[in-house]
Amino acid sequence: APKPAAPQGRKPPELPQVERSNWLIHMHYVRGEFDACMRLIKEQLVDSGNLCEYALYVQGLILRQRGRIQESMDAFQQCALLNPSSVNNLKQVARSLFLLGRHRAAAGVFQDAAKQAPDDWEIAHNLGVCCMHMRDFAQAKDHLRRAAGLRPHESTLVQLGKIHIIENDLQHALEVFRRAVELAPENPDLLSTLGLLYMQCNQYQKAFEHLGNALTYDPEHTKAILAAGSIMQAHGDYDVALTKYRVAAGNAPESAAVWNNVGMAFFGKRKFVAAITCLKRAAYLSPFEWKVQYNLGLVHLYTEQYASAFHFLTAAIQLRPKMPALYMLLGVALSNLDDAENCRLAYDEALKVEKETGSRSLDPLVALNYAVYLYNSGDASASGRMLGEFERRLQERHGNAAAAAAEAPDAVETGKRLAALLNVGESLLWRTEAPAAAAAAAAGPADSAAPAVHRAPAGRDQPKRFA
Amino acid sequence: MDPLFQALSLFRRRKYEKCIEKCTEILDKNSYDEAAWLLKMQALTEQVYVDDIENDEDGMAEGLLDDSAIASVARPGTSLRVATAGGGSGGLQQAMRPSTQSGRPVTGFVRPGTQGSGAGSLEQALKTPRTASNARPVTSSSGRLVRLGTASMLSSPDGPFINLSRLNFSKYAPKPQMSRALFEYILYHENDVRTALQLAAMATEAHQFQDWWWKLQLARCYYKLGLFRDCEQQLRSAMKQQECLESYLLLGKVYTKLDQPLAAIDNYNQGLTKFPNDRCLLTGLARIQEGLGNLEKAAECYKDVLRYDAMNVEALASIATQYFYNDQPELALKLYRRLLQLGLASAELYTNLALCCFYAQQYDMCLTCFDRAITVAKKEELADVWYNLGHVALAVGDLSLSYQAFRLALSYNNDHAEAYNNLGVLELRRNNLEMARSFFQAASTLSPSMFEPHYNVAIMAERMGDLQSAYQSVNRAQQFFPNHSDSKDMLNALKVHFSEI
Numbered sequence: 001a002p003k004p005a006a007p008q009g010r011k012p013p014e015l016p017q018v019e020r021s022n023w024l025i026h027m028h029y030v031r032g033e034f035d036a037c038m039r040l041i042k043e044q045l046v047d048s049g050n051l052c053e054y055a056l057y058v059q060g061l062i063l064r065q066r067g068r069i070q071e072s073m074d075a076f077q078q079c080a081l082l083n084p085s086s087v088n089n090l091k092q093v094a095r096s097l098f099l100l101g102r103h104r105a106a107a108g109v110f111q112d113a114a115k116q117a118p119d120d121w122e123i124a125h126n127l128g129v130c131c132m133h134m135r136d137f138a139q140a141k142d143h144l145r146r147a148a149g150l151r152p153h154e155s156t157l158v159q160l161g162k163i164h165i166i167e168n169d170l171q172h173a174l175e176v177f178r179r180a181v182e183l184a185p186e187n188p189d190l191l192s193t194l195g196l197l198y199m200q201c202n203q204y205q206k207a208f209e210h211l212g213n214a215l216t217y218d219p220e221h222t223k224a225i226l227a228a229g230s231i232m233q234a235h236g237d238y239d240v241a242l243t244k245y246r247v248a249a250g251n252a253p254e255s256a257a258v259w260n261n262v263g264m265a266f267f268g269k270r271k272f273v274a275a276i277t278c279l280k281r282a283a284y285l286s287p288f289e290w291k292v293q294y295n296l297g298l299v300h301l302y303t304e305q306y307a308s309a310f311h312f313l314t315a316a317i318q319l320r321p322k323m324p325a326l327y328m329l330l331g332v333a334l335s336n337l338d339d340a341e342n343c344r345l346a347y348d349e350a351l352k353v354e355k356e357t358g359s360r361s362l363d364p365l366v367a368l369n370y371a372v373y374l375y376n377s378g379d380a381s382a383s384g385r386m387l388g389e390f391e392r393r394l395q396e397r398h399g400n401a402a403a404a405a406a407e408a409p410d411a412v413e414t415g416k417r418l419a420a421l422l423n424v425g426e427s428l429l430w431r432t433e434a435p436a437a438a439a440a441a442a443a444g445p446a447d448s449a450a451p452a453v454h455r456a457p458a459g460r461d462q463p464k465r466f467a
Numbered sequence: 468m469d470p471l472f473q474a475l476s477l478f479r480r481r482k483y484e485k486c487i488e489k490c491t492e493i494l495d496k497n498s499y500d501e502a503a504w505l506l507k508m509q510a511l512t513e514q515v516y517v518d519d520i521e522n523d524e525d526g527m528a529e530g531l532l533d534d535s536a537i538a539s540v541a542r543p544g545t546s547l548r549v550a551t552a553g554g555g556s557g558g559l560q561q562a563m564r565p566s567t568q569s570g571r572p573v574t575g576f577v578r579p580g581t582q583g584s585g586a587g588s589l590e591q592a593l594k595t596p597r598t599a600s601n602a603r604p605v606t607s608s609s610g611r612l613v614r615l616g617t618a619s620m621l622s623s624p625d626g627p628f629i630n631l632s633r634l635n636f637s638k639y640a641p642k643p644q645m646s647r648a649l650f651e652y653i654l655y656h657e658n659d660v661r662t663a664l665q666l667a668a669m670a671t672e673a674h675q676f677q678d679w680w681w682k683l684q685l686a687r688c689y690y691k692l693g694l695f696r697d698c699e700q701q702l703r704s705a706m707k708q709q710e711c712l713e714s715y716l717l718l719g720k721v722y723t724k725l726d727q728p729l730a731a732i733d734n735y736n737q738g739l740t741k742f743p744n745d746r747c748l749l750t751g752l753a754r755i756q757e758g759l760g761n762l763e764k765a766a767e768c769y770k771d772v773l774r775y776d777a778m779n780v781e782a783l784a785s786i787a788t789q790y791f792y793n794d795q796p797e798l799a800l801k802l803y804r805r806l807l808q809l810g811l812a813s814a815e816l817y818t819n820l821a822l823c824c825f826y827a828q829q830y831d832m833c834l835t836c837f838d839r840a841i842t843v844a845k846k847e848e849l850a851d852v853w854y855n856l857g858h859v860a861l862a863v864g865d866l867s868l869s870y871q872a873f874r875l876a877l878s879y880n881n882d883h884a885e886a887y888n889n890l891g892v893l894e895l896r897r898n899n900l901e902m903a904r905s906f907f908q909a910a911s912t913l914s915p916s917m918f919e920p921h922y923n924v925a926i927m928a929e930r931m932g933d934l935q936s937a938y939q940s941v942n943r944a945q946q947f948f949p950n951h952s953d954s955k956d957m958l959n960a961l962k963v964h965f966s967e968i
Contacts, residue, residue, distance in 0.1 A: 065965050067938035099964065101933030133932050155967075222952070252952035254562035280826070281794055285562060287861050288896070308828045311863070318864025 018048045025058050034062050053082045053089075060092060069099045087117040091126075098126065103133040121150035129159055137163050154184040161193075170201055181210070188214040192224035204231055222248045222255070229261055238268040256286030264295055272303050290319035297329055306336040324354045328366045335373050343373060364393035368415055375418060387418055474506055483510040505645065508652045511628060516655050519687070520716050521578065532589075535695055536726035547728050547758045562951070564792040565885070566916070574757060575788030576781040631662055640669035643678075650684060664688040679708040686717060695721050710741045712748070719751045728755050746776045753785070762789060778809055787819070796826035814844030818852050825859050833859065850880030857889065866893060884914035891923060903927065911943075918948035925957060934964055 021044055028037035037058065044055040060075035073096035080089040094109035107130040114123045128143030144160040147153070157180035164173035177194045184190055191214035198207035208231050214224040225248040232241040245262045252258055263278030276299055282292045293316035300309035310333040317326050327350035334343035347370040354362055371386035394415070474489035490507035493500055536548065564572040631653065639645045646666065653663040667688055671681040682705035689698035702718045705711070715738035722731035735752045742748060753768030766789045769782040776782075787802035800823035806816055821836035837859075840852045857872030870893050876886040891906030904927060910920035925940035938961050944954045 065962070067935060067942070067961075067965065069935035069965075098932075099934045101928075101931055101935075103932060253950075255952060277794055283862070284794075284826075287858075293864070305828075307830065311828075311830060315862060315864035318866070 018052050019054060020044070020047075022052075022054045025055060029058050029061065034065070038062060050078070051082065053079050053086075056082070057089070057092070060096075064096065064099070069096055072096055073100070085116075087113050087120065087123075090116070091120075091123060095126065098130060103130045106130050107134070119150060121147045121153065121156070124150060125153070125156045125159070128156070132159060132163055137167060152179070152183055154180045154187065154190065157183065158190065158193075165197075170197060173197055174201065185213075186217050188218040188221045188224060191217070192221060192227060195224065196227050199227060199231070204234070207231060220247055220251055222252050222258070226257055226261055229265070233261070233265055233268060236268065238265045241265050254285055256282040256289055256292060258282075259285065260289070260292050260295060263299075267295070267299055267302075272299060275299050276303070288319060290316045290323075293319065294323075294326060294329075297326075297333070301329060301332060304336075306333045309333045310337060322353055322357055324350045324357070324363060324366055327353060328363070328369055331373065332369055335376070340377055344377075347373060362393045362396070364390050364397060367393055368418075371418060372414070375421065383418070387415065390415055471500075471502060471506075474503065478506060478510055478513075481513070483514045486510040487514075501645070505648050507628065509648050512648070512652045512655050514656075516651075519691075520713070520720065523720060533693065535693075535724060538726075541726070544759060545729055546726055547723065547755075548726055562948075563794075572762065572792075573788070575785035578781070627657075631657060631659060636666050636669050640666065641673040643670075643674075646670045647680070654684075654688070660688050660691045664692070677708070679705040679711065682708070683711065683714055683717070686714070690717065690721065690724075695724050712738070712742055712745060715742075716747055716751060719748075719755075723755070723758075728759055731755050744771070744775050746772055746779065749775075750779070750781060753782070757785070765789075780806065780809070780811065787823075791819075791823060791826070796823045799823045800827050800829070812843065814840045814848040814852060817843060818848075818855055821859075822855055825862070846879055850876045850883050850886070853879065854883060854886050854889075857886070861889075866896070869893065882913050884910045884917055884920070887913065888917065888920045888923065891920070895923070895927070900927065900931075915943075916947050918944040918951065918954075921947070922951070922954055925954070929957065929961075934961055937961060938965075 021040060025037060025040055025044065028034075028040060041055045041059050041062075044052050045059075048055070050056070056075050056079045060072040060079065063069075063072035063075060073093060076089060076092040076096055080086070080093055083089060090109060090113040094106045094113060097103075097106035097109060107127060110123050110127045110130065114120070114127065117123065124143050124147035128140045128147060131137075131140035131143060140163055141160065144156055144163070147156045148160065157176050161173045161176040161180065164170070164176060174194070174197050177190065177197060181187075181190050181194055191210050195207045195209075195211035195214065198204070198210065208228065211224050211228040211231070214221055215228060218224070225244050229241040229244045229248075232238075232244070242262065242265050245258060245265065248255075248258045249262065259278050259282035263275045263282060266272075266275035266278060276296070279292055279296045279299060282289070283296060286292065293312045297309045297311075297313035297316060300306070300312060310330065313326060313330045313333060317323070317330065320326070327346050331343050331346035331350065334346055347366070350366050351370075354366065367386050367390035371383045371390055374380075374383035374386055470489055470493050474486050474493065477483075477486035477489060487507055487510045490503045490510065493503040494507065497503075536546070538546065541548075566572050629652070634649075639649055650663055650666050650670070653659050653666060664685070667681055667684045671678065671685060674681060676682075682701045686698045686701035686705065689695070689701060699718065699721050702714045702721070706714050706718075715734060718734050719731045719738075722728070722734060732752060732755055735748050735755070738748045739745065739752075749768055749772045753765045753772065756762075756765035756768060766786055769785050772779050772782040773786070783802050783806050787799040787806075790796070790802065791799035800820070803816060803820045803823055807820065817836045817840035821833050821840060824830070824833040824836060837852065837856055841849065844852050853872045854876040857869040857876065860866075860869035860872055870890065873886045873890045873893070876883050877890070880886075887906045887910035891903045891910065894900075894903035894906060904924065907920040907924045907927070910917065911924065914920075921940045921944035925937045925944060928934070928937035928940060937957070941954050941957050941961065944951065945958060948954070
């Protein structure tokens with residue numbers, strides 16, 4: 001329709017448009033120019049009398065990124081009041097509730113949102129995470145699986161994997177993380193987590209592969225360095241492991257796990273003093289870590305400082321009472337401290353703990369060390385029985401005699417010498433060779449058979465203060 | 468025997484009390500005996516004399532309201548006021564060595580001038596514990612001087628010895644023997660800096676500005692009045708006439724006050740060319756380096772001190788602390804044992820010995836040292852002894868004993884922030900979350916510049932899912948220990964949470 005011409009010199013009155021500068025707000029926000037953005041939002045809100053939904057929304061987002069969750073939730077709630085039909089607003093309110101730790105309330109709001117948008121993967125994902133925090137794992141898994149079905153996203157899979165790990169279901173966790181890595185093959189966090197899972201399942205080749213991948217994407221990833229280094233250590237590549245650790249120690253100099261692994265690498269190279277120094281620094285930084293104490297005890301046994309070894313081993317036992325190997329090493333220390341009574345008690349405790357925990361493959365060394373001790377204290381018949389037990393365990397673990405001799409040569413050697421001394425050389429294991437080492441007087445501390453390098457995974461410890 | 472001779476002999480043997488009595492007797496007989504008057508004055512001065520080069524204390528007013536520093540934002544490494552966090556050895560420092568104020572690691576030797584980095588504002592200074600930044604409780608302005616003055620008044624019940632306002636200084640100023648003793652009396656006994664300055668000015672004039680001693684005293688008065696530039700001028704002028712150790716030491720202090728550590732280092736080095744290997748100058752150098760956060764360089768200077776004076780307590784203790792926190796407790800033990808051989812027997816020394824013994828794995832000596840420390844210690848010190856015992860119990864794995872030890876530490880000193888923090892950690896291990904949280908809260912309010920409670924609160928909050936509190940706490944932890952890798956990781960994880968939609 002033809003409009004009447006406006007009179008010259010008078011502009012038409014400008015109507016206050018509520019959503020006028022949304023584009024500019026958005027531009028500032030996505031560029032990360034939060035200060036300018038906030039200024040603009042304030043103007044816009046004053047102009048529109050707090051009715052501009054988008055300005056409020058972005059204000060909420062910015063406040064959240066600055067860590068002010070409570071204020072951001074207020075903003076989102078205002079948004080939800082302005083536009084109750086928007087799923088987005090509901091989702092943000094629920095997410096703020098989640099970030100504040102009010103998981104039950106958050107789940108309720110998410111469920112409301114789910115009624116409006118049943119096929120939103122984010123809602124399903126967040127519902128799953130909320131259920132996980134409320135320890136309702138079955139439901140959490142349902143929600144997360146649904147989210148992954150709607151749209152596979154690696155964060156969903158990571159959460160699902162976490163639940164499997166909490167439930168100690170490593171096979172499923174492995175599967176889930178493998179899928180996550182397929183989705184995001186360049187994420188070093190995911191790769192290293194997968195590598196650690198493989199390590200826990202004893203698949204070292206695959207673990208190493210994934211950890212190596214993680215390190216190619218991020219050569220300074222502390223967690224991956226630690227895990228890869230510990231695999232190298234297990235294969236005796238101490239120098240390579242040490243060069244890897246050098247990077248990690250630069251990044252996280254106060255991490256007890258790093259110093260523990262460095263210490264054990266030195267131990268592997270038979271540099272005992274350096275090992276003790278590193279391990280003691282680790283113990284200083286993290287006094288609650290039983291692995292460090294265990295390693296310290298072990299190294300002190302090697303350097304024949306039995307009093308210190310006893311001390312560290314008891315500390316480790318206090319921190320983690322159900323470990324047969326700890327009692328065994330304690331027994332070794334005590335036998336060198338001339339405390340026969342307690343030594344026998346320690347070995348008995350080791351056998352008892354083994355029985356209680358019901359571990360699948362029993363440690364042959366416990367039996368061997370007990371046998372050596374019994375022989376040294378003159379109880380030849382009991383020693384013979386224990387030696388038989390050792391033999392049984394050795395076969396259980398390694399299969400045949402040749403494999404056992406290849407994997408734990410020192411232990412087999414000591415066993416042979418003891419068998420020769422006891423004249424029980426007729427059994428399967430000892431028959432492969434004639435008891436040539438019969439001249440050996442008394443078997444030394446047999447724990448030298450397996451250094452049992454314990455690796456600490458990259459964990460988070462509370463720092464302590466020392467004065 | 469001649470009473471004056473007797474009094475002199477008593478003075479030489481430092482029996483000031485008796486000397487004063489004797490002089491009073493003489494003066495009673497003959498009130499115009501100038502020798503006795505002089506002697507009594509000197510004895511009175513010596514009774515309360517404190518070396519004011521070593522006695523340097525900042526009150527609250529000096530710390531906050533006085534801005535004699537020129538640069539407000541100095542380059543790092545050129546100012547004593549900016550705490551250089553984690554100085555030197557790759558950021559590990561703060562995780563290994565406890566600190567007093569933010570970024571200042573604990574020193575091995577506490578002297579009256581020990582300053583942590585001062586509080587930022589007056590409110591903060593009033594809120595923090597009174598001994599947080601100084602060796603003694605802080606007062607509003609240089610408290611020790613005020614207290615010395617009042618104490619001297621109390622010690623003479625029948626009124627003051629000399630009525631200063633009635634003295635005619637122009638009569639005394641030209642007489643060198645009289646004026647010097649009188650000056651010292653006014654300055655150290657009466658603590659009347661203004662009058663002392665008046666006398667010093669007159670005396671300098673009477674000696675035609677040729678006497679370096681008077682210039683030095685003028686400088687000393689200016690220093691006490693806070694006129695540092697005037698003080699520097701006088702010292703320079705005195706140095707031109709006579710090279711003197713005291714002027715170098717005073718000048719070093721002036722530069723410290725003006726927050727010019729590099730000038731102070733230059734000054735000390737210059738002094739060392741004139742007085743090679745002097746212990747006081749080397750110690751001053753070491754203190755400056757320590758204040759700058761260069762602990763390694765400070766240790767080197769202290770080692771130089773030890774080379775020429777093997778019994779220097781400050782140097783021994785400082786180097787020992789340095790060794791202890793650098794993973795060499797055996798060497799620290801050696802040095803602390805040397806201190807013990809020198810005849811020191813304080814609770815601190817025994818505690819340090821016990822800790823060194825424990826960490827150097829000399830288990831036979833450890834607990835006996837703690838025993839000794841507990842018997843010797845006073846109440847405030849007992850808290851620290853028990854706190855350390857708690858650590859030893861922790862390392863042995865006896866958690867209940869360590870719990871009790873930390874509790875005892877708290878019962879002796881209610882404001883022991885470290886003990887609160889560690890109790891919180893123990894409660895966390897027992898899964899008493901509420902208790903743990905309140906302990907951490909107490910620790911962080913008592914000592915806001917400690918990063919541990921903040922970080923621990925952050926961990927707890929993160930586990931509970933309260934990410935807002937976690938973010939706030941971990942930010943605070945970062946503020947006090949910027950290089951802490953765990954809090955960096957946590958902060959990054961939280962930021963990811965916040966930016967996810």
